[in-house]
Amino acid sequence: MVIEKLLWSKKKQTRHDISREEFASIFNEWKETKIKQIQHQLSSMGTSIDFSKDYFTLSPKMSDYVNTAFIELFNKGLIYRSSYMVNWSYYLQSTLSDIEIEHRFISKPTNYEVPGCSDKFLLGVLHHFKYPIESEDSNEFVTIATTRIESVMGDVALCVHPNDSRYSHLIGKRAFNPFTRQMMPILADASVKPEFGTGVLKLTPAHSLIDYEIAQRHDLPMINIFDDKGNIQCLYEPFNSVHRYAAKELVRAELDRRGLYEGYREHSHWLPVCSRSGDIIESRLVPQWFLRCDDARYQTEFTVNRDSLSEESEQRWNELKTSLDEGSRNVSLIPSSYRNTWKDWFSRHKDWCVSRQIFWGHRIPAFQVLKDSAPTEFWVAAKSESEALRLAAEKYGGSGADESITVKQDSDVLDTWFSSGLLPLAVTGWFDGHTGSPNHRRLPLSLMETGHDIIFFWVARMVMLSLQLSGRLPFDRVLLHGMICDSNGKKMSKSKGNVVDPMHLIEGANLEQLIQQSKDLFDAGLISDEVFTELMKRTLKAWPNGLPVCGADVLRLSLLQSDFKEQKVNFDLSKTVKKRVFSNKMHQTVRFILLHLDDHFEQVSLAPDQLSNIDKWILTKFVQLGNLCRDSFKSYDLHKAACQAPDQLSNIDKWILTKFVQLGNLCRDSFKSYDLHKAACQVEKFWINDLCDVYLESIKHDIIDKRPNYLQSLNLLILVTSLSLRLIHPFMPFITENLYQHLSFAQCKSEKQDYQYRSILQLPYPSPSEHSLLQFFDGSYMDDYEKVFAIQRKIRWFKQNFLINREPLIERIRVASLSSTLPQYEGMISSAIKIADCRLEFVDLHDIYHFDDAYCVQVNLNDEDDEGTAQSSSSSSDSDSAADSRAKTSNSLQADEIYLLFSVKRALLEGRLHDAKLNLKEPKIKSLLGQFDQLHAKNFSENYKRLTKIVS
Known part of the structure; x- marks a missing residue:
């Protein structure tokens, strides 16, 4: 189909205008171009396959x-070999299998157009006409209802159900066909459906599978009225050489002229259509293999x-x-x-x-x-x-x-x-x-x-x-x-113009290149004028400056983060472009390390008893991720790390190690079930949220200021980063290889060692057995850090939602809970406030009734949507939401309940929103203040009143 369109668009010829050898030559030229394009795309995507072992099913060897x-x-x-009713496309002039046919539902009268016929014709109706009984001049008639009025020249009999009392008197009689002038027997067969139409079935056995099977049982003749191109060839010469669907109106008009046409009724039905050409499929008796x-x-x-x-x-x-x-x-x-x-x-x-x-x-x-x-x-x-x-x-x-x-x-x-x-x-x-x-x-x-x-x-x-x-x-x-579809869930198709060239995402494409892609489709005859015009409008609106360079790794990760086992995999181009943030984070992390790998750097021994809490935390996070990804690619289970940790490990160390183990279990299950998207989502989350936002933020000032423990922190950061690059390599092979070699070269240079290139592919996939630090973890303090990070998220969300930057609009934030350990993390929580003169206090939840002037907001554990960042992972158990539900309905305080009490200067907040620098319109300001007051009212009624009632 594609080559025929190319042939017509370039030479205005069909395949019937040239020889079989010429057509094969055009095909081979097209095939070689496509093979090179496919191989280039696959290699550009970093696909690890042996291109010397490809198979082409039309090669001489395969032949x-x-x-x-x-x-x-x-x-x-x-x-x-046998003659049998097959699915036939007159446009392709070929048979088709059942699974090459789409069934489109026609729900109402519809003007329809098929390839090869310039005129539209009416579908979705039942035509009613009548046949005279026994003679042309008879006053007795039988009425037929059919969707295929154009096939009456091929009718050889009429058929009714043997138990249909309406027509029992007609069985054995004959009906007159005005076009063939033949007398047609009226038969009885149990396959006829009395409830369909008028209950009388006209038999056209050469063009209907059902009619053919009935005709076989009653030994009826076959009259083929369509030639190889689907045009009429019958005994009634005025219709000859007319397209079979164009003949619908001619037959209807002739029946009407003879007083035999009784009109049409609305009728919904399924239409068999060729999935490649759009041609309506016919049943045809053809000798086949x-x-x-x-x-x-x-x-x-x-x-x-x-x-x-x-x-x-x-x-x-x-x-x-x-x-x-x-x-x-x-x-x-x-x-x-x-x-x-x-x-x-x-x-x-x-x-x-x-x-x-x-x-x-x-x-x-x-x-x-x-x-x-x-x-x-x-x-x-x-x-x-x-x-x-x-x-x-x-x-x-x-x-x-x-x-x-x-x-x-x-x-x-x-x-x-x-x-x-x-x-x-x-x-x-x-x-x-x-x-x-x-x-x-x-x-x-x-x-x-x-x-x-x-x-x-x-x-x-x-x-x-x-x-x-x-x-x-x-x-x-x-x-x-599943099938990769566009962001609206529609199948990608050149004829629809919604295809995405992967090379445009990998290498970038300016506006002229995007326009040229659409123009090439139009010139090849693959899209219509209307589709081309609409495509130009969408391109100019969405990508006026073209597509930025994303690289193969960003595209790979974007695809892998979708559940490919779903029937439809919706591909959102804009979301893929946004994934560049992750690759940028990776570059920034390695760049930070390279900036501080100077002559003063020396490798130090890292032992569990020398690690800070944050060091141990990031190691545990890495172990969790390592187990997840390793089991994604391996079929065996890793040995379990020790569950006991030395007393010297801090709470944050134990927390991060336990997180790693949980993540490892999740990934082990995910990859055994081929849920690659879970691992692909977690590697991004680990690097951005855990390695950068938490760990690197906690240690970077030690490294920048070269504090006494900076060498230990820098060594641990290098260890985790290099292991993470190896861990992520199967998902993002190009970036990770590049950064890993930069990191290895810089380490060798700072340690005055010779650099020897060794690819990540030559190294084992990271395992807990690789380093002693990865084998010690303890989850006994897991909950504390989950609470701390949830509090930080809620504070940042509150500030961002109401456009509070560093202005002193919040004078005090109280953390109300039943926990006695949260005050130990005052420094970590305060780091999220960043407001001058804003005090942080920890209060007992039983004393909440003292603070009825505060804005009471509940902290939801494991809720990451507050900041509009990552979606909650699919691994979050239903117990989280269940816990929130219990907290709202219970008549007693829950151990994990946490509330933030914001003392906000509302008048100053309103003035801040009217600041000319923010350039906010009045409706936007009113909307934000309305949200602020509504938030206060809602949380006051849901949280504060409930809590004070319980306490009292």
Whole structure:
């Protein structure tokens, strides 16, 4: 379809205007361009694959494999040729499989347009017309209701339900067709639905699967009224050479002229449409090649889903599984919900039509036997004409040479999914030395990862073909990812203009480049004028200065942070651009270290008893992250770090170590279930929130001012940073490699050592066993630090929400709780205030009734949304929200309840908001003050009144 559009846009030609060889040449040129583009994108994204082992399913080598498979299946009697009703696209002039068809719902009368027909036609209606009974001039009629009024020239009979009393008197009579002038029998068949339309079914067996099956039972003739292009060719000459849908109006007008048309009624229905061309699919009786799927279908269904089998199905499975290798009888689908989809599809699956009538593909290696140049019904399968002639002579001409016997190869090609379905056998070398034995041991492969939308196009066919040829399954597990859509959840498509070139995100793109991308699509005929105009408007509005450089790592992380197992993966371009903040944080952290790696730096021994609280905290956070990510890529569990820590460790050390262990457990579970997004989200959170915002902020002044303990702090920062770069490397390979080498070089230079390059890829993935510091943690003081960080977040949120900077608008903040340990962290909490003359006090929650003039705000533990930063992690248990609910409804104080009492100078706050420097409009000021008062009223009623009632 793409190449035909390119051919038309450049030369105003269709594939029928050029030779098959010319078309193949254009295709090969296009294919080479696309292969280079795909490989460039993959390598630019840092994909670790062996490009020397790629497979192209139309290569000569693969073509030989395809021929081998076809011939073997043909000789086994599994491939046969027959005339049967198939899905046919007159625009493509080819058959299609069921899964290449989209079903669009027409809910009301709609003017519709199909490719190849310039006029629109009416759908969503039932046309009512009548046939005369027994003679053209009869006064007795039977009324028909149909959506396919253009096919009446192909009608050969009428049919009613045998129990329909309305028409029982007509059974056995005949109706007159005014266009063919034939008398059509009126039959009875139980498949007719009396409730549909008028209850009378007109039979057009050459163009309807249902009609064809009824016609087979009643031995009715087939009248094909459509030619290969979908135009009318019938006995009624005025309609000939007219497009079948353009003929709708002509037929209606002629019936109306003869007094036989009775109008139309609104009728909603499903419309089968080609997913590639948009053409409406027809049923057509065409000789095709089919693959028998009876036993293979059952085997393929049962190997994936053997739950709740009936007794008959259980017996069937036990019979069929004996032909399979014992170690190859089960495939796991991930997510497991697709097992039901798999079972449902196979319950309706028919023999597979493997032939297609397109210009390129694997030409079917089947030859028709000709006797004296006349075609016979005999076919042979061979790789060459000479081999086919030999087989034909042996089979049909006896042992001697017979010059009257010749062969002619079928012009059809194989369905592309036939060759694709052979890929597991091809990559494991099965074709190079197979003997047809089911004991082939290079299968199954471990994991097949692909999109859920081709689970039946490809995955099911790989399983069926592998079972039929080798007796073994192609793989043990199938991991299905969703479809990448735009930010609105719509499928990315060139015809819609909502595609994103990954290279534009990696390398950046100016406005001219973005416009040129859309223009290329338009020039190639892939988007319409309307889509092009709309695309230009969106581009100019969203990216007037073009797209900034993001780099491959930012794009990788942005994609990995989505749950790819969902059916739709919404890709938001603007959110990806914002991810540059993370990469900038990484650069800033390493830059800070490099600035202080001078001649005074020396490596010191880091022992647990020498660490400060914040040192131990960051190490624990790292261990948690390490366990999470390691288990993302490894299938084995790491040894557990010791649960006992030396008495010398501070509370913050024990807290961060425990956080690391929790994070490790989370990631271990996440990666075993292929939830890569959880690990990808946590690495960003760790670096920004824990390493930078907490740890680096706590120690940076020690390093800058070169305080007595600065060497220890700097050494620990280097250790955690270098280990973190190695930890994050699988997610962001380019940035981490670059920063790691800068860090290693600077360390060697400061220590006057020779620098030797060693890639992160040559190093082991970080493990708790790598350093003794990572093996000591204790979570006994975990809660204290969670409370401290929650208090800090709430204070920052309060200031940011009401635009309070460093002005003395808050004179006092009281921390009301039942905790006796929070005062120990006064320095950490005060660091979040940054307001001159604002005092921090700690009060007992029982004394809250003394402070009825304060703004009472509850602190929600683990609530990170206050600052509008990271979303709450999916690992947060429901117990957090449950705890808040208990706190609001309980008649007693809870141990983890914390409230902040802000003493705010409201008049000064109002003046601050009116400051000209803020440049706030009056509605905005009123809105902020209204929020402030509402916040006070709400929290006063919900928190203060409840608490004072409990205390009293």
